[in-house]
Amino acid sequence: MADASLNDIGPVVLVGAGKMGLALARGWIAGGLPPASLVLVDPFAGDAARSFAEQHGVRLLKRIDNVLTHVLVLAVKPQSMAEALQEVQPSVGMHTLVVSIAAGISLKTLSGGLDTERVVRCMPNTPAQVGKGITGAVGLNISDADRGVVGALLGAAGEVVWFSEESKLDAVTAVSGSGPAYVFYLVEALAVAGMRQGLEPGQAMQLARQTVIGAAALMEADTQSVSILRENVTSPKGTTAAALGVLMAPDGLEALLDRAVLAARLRSEELGRG
Numbered sequence: 001m002a003d004a005s006l007n008d009i010g011p012v013v014l015v016g017a018g019k020m021g022l023a024l025a026r027g028w029i030a031g032g033l034p035p036a037s038l039v040l041v042d043p044f045a046g047d048a049a050r051s052f053a054e055q056h057g058v059r060l061l062k063r064i065d066n067v068l069t070h071v072l073v074l075a076v077k078p079q080s081m082a083e084a085l086q087e088v089q090p091s092v093g094m095h096t097l098v099v100s101i102a103a104g105i106s107l108k109t110l111s112g113g114l115d116t117e118r119v120v121r122c123m124p125n126t127p128a129q130v131g132k133g134i135t136g137a138v139g140l141n142i143s144d145a146d147r148g149v150v151g152a153l154l155g156a157a158g159e160v161v162w163f164s165e166e167s168k169l170d171a172v173t174a175v176s177g178s179g180p181a182y183v184f185y186l187v188e189a190l191a192v193a194g195m196r197q198g199l200e201p202g203q204a205m206q207l208a209r210q211t212v213i214g215a216a217a218l219m220e221a222d223t224q225s226v227s228i229l230r231e232n233v234t235s236p237k238g239t240t241a242a243a244l245g246v247l248m249a250p251d252g253l254e255a256l257l258d259r260a261v262l263a264a265r266l267r268s269e270e271l272g273r274g
Contacts, residue, residue: 003151010037012071012153013064015088017042017049020101021075023129027156029056030131039067041088064091071149074100074110078271081105085113092116097146099153103173104271107140107166117141120150123169123177124157133158136172138165170272174264182260187212 006028014021017040029035035057042049043062053060061067069091076084081102092098098119100110110119117140124135135154139147139162147162154160163169187208194204219229234240247253 003155004145004148006031006033006152006156009033009149009152010070011039011068012037012073013039013041013067013069013091014073014075015041015064015084016075016077017045017052017060018075018077019048020124020126020128021073022048022052023126023133024073024075024101024124024153024157025052025058027128027131028153029058031152031156033156041067064088067091069093069096071153072096072098073153074098074102076102078102078104081109082113085110089114097142097149099150101135103177104170104268106272107138109272111140118146120146121166121169122150122154123172124154125176125178126180128157131156131158134176135160136163136169136176137161138163138169170265170268171261173268174261177268178264182257183212 010033012028012033014025017025021040021042025038025040028038038056038058040049040053040058040060041062041064042060045053045060045062049060052058064087072088072092074081074084074088081100092114094116096116096118098110098114098116099122100119101122101124103123105121107119107121110121111117119140120137120142121139122135122137125133127133128135135158137150137154137160139150142150151160161172163172187205190208190211191201191204194207195201199207219226222229224232230244234244
């Protein structure tokens, strides 16, 4: 089923107006969700949330009391979810579709805390702030229409991948949810390596940063596999081959990322257990 139109969805109540919540909200407004159909709820809203609400004419509330909710999006930190569920539960009814983007919080926990089975658990990532995100999603007892609504909301911030098994969401969290931080750290590490080879700090960071930005843009523009793109840069017995000999060693980058992704997945599972 095709995604719904943002123009026809609402009211949407977003609980949690932090960076990720606002990134989604910006995408919704840009994609056609009428400002009157969006309500932000955050008792500790910062300047960014207040500015967004004022700029677009969106209601910003401290509590969800007496708000009609067609779609309820929970964008609070996992550690705050128990309190959030207790607060919003009275506003959830048969008409409400619940979408959570909190890492590690299971469908069972969400459904039990809100007394509804119309629940979708998602894991977006921070490139959603520039419309380049990717979100993994899994639903509990949702209709094709519900799926279309969620697809429209999440698709406003990037690509959406649906899963049939909830257990896959912990791996999604470890790969794409946390993944942008791995890339940013790669830039930091590459810049430090450049400095150790004699480059000035500013030059090293500029080279490292733009290399990753450019490589990502090339990967997006070129439909060939990433392996082919890598091989295209690698001349036999050249400088790139020498570096890849280190990175592709048995104890190299793949092994390191295996350990990192496993640690993130286990932490996601731990968060789900409370």
